[in-house]
Every structure is written in structure tokens, then in C-alpha cells.
Amino acid sequence: MRSRLPRRITVVSASVGAGHDGAARELVRRLREAGFDAECHDFLDLLPRGCGRLLRGSYALELKVAPWAWGWLLGGLEKHRGSSGLVGRLFAAAAARRTRELVGPETTAIVSTYPLASQALGRLRKSGVLQVPVATFLTDMSVHPLWVAEGVDLHLALHDVAAIQAVKHGAADVEICGPLVGPTFRPARSQAEVDRERTRFGLPLDRPVALITAGSWGVGEVELTAREIAAAGVAVPVTVCGHNEALRQKLEQAGTGVALGWVDDMPALLRASDVVVQNAGGLTSLEAMASGVPVVSYRCLPGHGVTNAAALDEAGLAVWIRSERRLGKALVEALETGPVPAPRAAHSADRVVIALAGGVPETLLEVAS
Structure with missing residues (x-):
């Protein structure tokens, strides 16, 4: 029997490249297939007017013109952990109002597929602004400290390698899940x-x-x-x-x-x-x-x-x-x-998110509300 609890799950991605959005779209598809009211929002739209466009444009320009600078920035943030916390506080403050608006009374869980969104959502969760569980789906095999935010209830990793890195950076609850790849990606039949x-x-x-x-x-x-x-x-x-x-x-x-x-x-x-x-x-x-x-x-x-x-x-x-x-x-x-099989886990990401939201009678894990 399915739970009669509210059945809305909000997914927050970001339109910087296509990877974060691709994972978010597949998660939404699976959740809807399971009967949930799932929707995806762009984190850049939750920022003050013009800030999202500036963030996307500066990131794209850096990768095209001076990719070494992007590597230097990520390395610096990893070396100086306090900087990641400062980034989290800044984005949490910037996105707080619009984030509160998109989380209605029917929402049972929020999932982020973008590190800065995780930082913002984790801070809001820790401060009590968000009253529902927050999960981060780690879209990459490597995990930068920016991916791991205080206040996030659960981190979903693609592989043991990613899970170990997440724990190293302070993630308390980590579940290893299969990748969010759509069913149209399959081997040729002939x-x-x-x-x-x-x-x-x-x-x-x-x-x-x-x-x-x-x-x-x-x-x-x-x-x-x-x-x-x-x-x-x-x-x-x-x-x-x-x-x-x-x-x-x-x-x-x-x-x-x-x-x-x-x-x-x-x-x-x-x-x-x-x-x-x-x-x-x-x-x-x-x-x-x-x-x-x-x-x-x-x-x-x-x-x-x-x-x-x-x-x-x-x-x-x-x-x-x-x-x-x-x-x-x-x-x-x-x-x-020839091919190496894609990483697999005992549970799929959508199944764990459903459990997180209380949408199945016997949850796969317990997360404090």
C-alpha cells in the first residue's frame, strides 16, 4: 500500500552545462513514473535578478578562455575549507526567499543535483527554514568539498570511490546508487x-x-x-x-x-x-x-x-x-x-529519494526530520 503522505518532490538543478540538468530530468521522470508529483527548478532562477545569468556566463567564459583558472579556483576552495562554508552562506542568503516560495506544504523532500544549490539548501535546512529532508545527488565520480553541505540529510553517490570522497569531506549519510541515465541509452541490438x-x-x-x-x-x-x-x-x-x-x-x-x-x-x-x-x-x-x-x-x-x-x-x-x-x-x-558495465548499486536513486520522502511503507534508510 502506498503512503497517503503528500507526494511532491522538488528537484533543484542548474543550467550550467548539461550534466546537472540531465540527471535532474531523469530523476523527475522516474519519480513521476512512480506516481509522485515531481518538478525541477533551476537554481540560477532562485538567485537575485541577473545573478544567475552572470554566474553561468562567467563559468562558461572561464572554461573557454582560461580553464587553468577554474582548476586553480577549485583547488583553492578544497585547500581552504572555510571558503566553501563562506560560499554556502552567501548563496543560502541569496536564494533563501525564492527557495521558501517553491517549497509548499505538499513538498515531502528536496533533491539537489548542483553543488551550490546543495550549499544553499543545506544551510536553509540547518537553520530550520526548510522543514523537509534535503538530499544531494552527486552527479560526478569525484566529490569536491562544495558538494558536501551541512544540513543536507543524505548524499547519493555513484560508486564506492565517490562515497569515500564524500565521507572524507564530512558527509554523514551516504547511499550508493545507480546513475541517473535514461532508458533510451542502451547497447545496439545488431x-x-x-x-x-x-x-x-x-x-x-x-x-x-x-x-x-x-x-x-x-x-x-x-x-x-x-x-x-x-x-x-x-x-x-x-x-x-x-x-x-x-x-x-x-x-x-x-x-x-x-x-x-x-x-x-x-x-x-x-x-x-x-x-x-x-x-x-x-x-x-x-x-x-x-x-x-x-x-x-x-x-x-x-x-x-x-x-x-x-x-x-x-x-x-x-x-x-x-x-x-x-x-x-x-x-x-x-x-x-570492449565496454565496462556502468556502475550499479543495490538501490536506484529514485527509490532512495522515495524512501526519503516517506513514499514507501518500509524505508530503505532513516533520516531525521
Whole structure:
């Protein structure tokens, strides 16, 4: 019998890149499928007017122009833990009013898929402003201290590696859950399906395809990665440039493999690929694994790109290629070895969130209200 408690769960993400939103959308889909009234809000919209747009724009500019500065900032925040607390207090104060407005009497739990939202929600929970449990879904394999906020009742980790890092940074309650990847991400059912999808995207039928992903903004040393893969001669580089039209044009003019812009049907493109070469370690890596495609990390972005590559490598999910000399051999090994199964856990994230909200008779865990 289902509980008669209020059945609304609020998910808070952020429109910075696509990974946080992708996980949030899948969580909302699963919760609705389970009969909950689930909705997603953009944390940037909860900030004072103009602040969200400024935060998104400055982050994108930093990754495009000076990615080293992003790595330096994250490293500094990790070294000086008090800075993370200050960030939490600032964002909690900035988002307090609008956060209170979106949490109505029917809300039974709040889930964050974005670290700054977790900081704000945790502070509001600790101060008593929020009276319902707050959970953080850790979208990355590596966990920066910004992800772990005082006041958050539960942290959902993708793997033991991420869980250990979360505990190290002070997370009291951690549950290991499967990734939030949609059901459309699946292995190809036949070679005919692979050939059909390759023809659709203009990819070669007679050579291995190395799919280069660099987030929705197409940032990092992507052009160099494509050139080096082409020079290695192991596979044809196919680069997903996202919204970076300048990058797509450069690659197209240089004739470096196949250059694609924004792709609406990533499940099909992944099924058409033989290996994924990524630089950030985000949601696309998990989607590739769910699609039965091996993943390697190469020329990773400073900051979260490098730490995610290290965590994926430690977990045995994706080899981290640290030098061009190793690139060709690593690609051959990935093609020969084949896919590594995506991380799995005893419970799915949506099931734990439902338990957190009191939506099942026997909860999977107990969280103090």
C-alpha cells in the first residue's frame, strides 16, 4: 500500500552545462513514473535578478578562455575549507526567499543535483527554514568539498570511490546508487542498427569511430584531441562540438574526422560509436557505459575534469590517458577489451529519494526530520 503522505518532490538543478540538468530530468521522470508529483527548478532562477545569468556566463567564459583558472579556483576552495562554508552562506542568503516560495506544504523532500544549490539548501535546512529532508545527488565520480553541505540529510553517490570522497569531506549519510541515465541509452541490438545510425550521422561504415565529447559547450583541448586521434590512425575522430559553432567550423575546414554540432539524439550517436573519448567525466561518460561503449579520458579539463578522470580510473570504469604517447595503444586496448558495465548499486536513486520522502511503507534508510 502506498503512503497517503503528500507526494511532491522538488528537484533543484542548474543550467550550467548539461550534466546537472540531465540527471535532474531523469530523476523527475522516474519519480513521476512512480506516481509522485515531481518538478525541477533551476537554481540560477532562485538567485537575485541577473545573478544567475552572470554566474553561468562567467563559468562558461572561464572554461573557454582560461580553464587553468577554474582548476586553480577549485583547488583553492578544497585547500581552504572555510571558503566553501563562506560560499554556502552567501548563496543560502541569496536564494533563501525564492527557495521558501517553491517549497509548499505538499513538498515531502528536496533533491539537489548542483553543488551550490546543495550549499544553499543545506544551510536553509540547518537553520530550520526548510522543514523537509534535503538530499544531494552527486552527479560526478569525484566529490569536491562544495558538494558536501551541512544540513543536507543524505548524499547519493555513484560508486564506492565517490562515497569515500564524500565521507572524507564530512558527509554523514551516504547511499550508493545507480546513475541517473535514461532508458533510451542502451547497447545496439545488431550491426544493422549500428550501420543505420552511422549512415544517419554521416559516419564511416568501415572503420572504428572514436566519439570525442566535451560537454554542451565544447570546451577544452578538443581540436588538438581530434588531430591526435586522427594521427594515431586507430579510429576516425568524430567530435561533438555542442553549441561551439566556431570549433565545429575549424574541424570541418581542417578535414579532421567528422565534426558535429549540437546532437539531439545522443543515444543513437553513442550506439554508432566504438569508443568515447571524454574530457570532463560527466553524464556523457555514464550514458556511454549504459550504451555498451568503452570510455577513456584524455586531455581533461583542469579541476573537475582531472579529478573525475582520476576517480573513473580508480573505479576501473574508464582509463585515464595521461600522454599522447599512450593514446594509440590505449584506444586499441579499449576497442579490443570492449565496454565496462556502468556502475550499479543495490538501490536506484529514485527509490532512495522515495524512501526519503516517506513514499514507501518500509524505508530503505532513516533520516531525521
